[in-house]
Amino acid sequence: MVKRTKGYRYKSRKLLRKHPRERGMRGLSRLMIEYRLGDRVHIDISPESIETAPHRRYQGKVGTIVEKRGKAYVIEVKVGGKKKYIITTKEHIKPYRAK
Numbered sequence: 001m002v003k004r005t006k007g008y009r010y011k012s013r014k015l016l017r018k019h020p021r022e023r024g025m026r027g028l029s030r031l032m033i034e035y036r037l038g039d040r041v042h043i044d045i046s047p048e049s050i051e052t053a054p055h056r057r058y059q060g061k062v063g064t065i066v067e068k069r070g071k072a073y074v075i076e077v078k079v080g081g082k083k084k085y086i087i088t089t090k091e092h093i094k095p096y097r098a099k
Helices: none
Strands: 038-045 060-069 072-079 084-086 094-095
Touching: 038 072, 060 084
Parallel strands: none
Antiparallel strands: 038 060, 038 094, 060 072, 072 084
């Protein structure tokens, strides 16, 4: 029997897919937003650019921007009792708006 793979995008077909009306590239308005240090952001993985996408376990999490590295941002996310640092680009984050 062959051992089953558990790769980086394992069990993420439904999580990282787009609905039919949202297909294609996202609008430029999401990329035009300027983020500053201390801003709270919502991690929303965009399936069209996989190279810079964070792991699927961080989909939907809210974090704080702590640093900018080139085109990417370092986001501090609290998972359980630990702080994790995610490095990702603007395509995968959007401003957090509290309800």
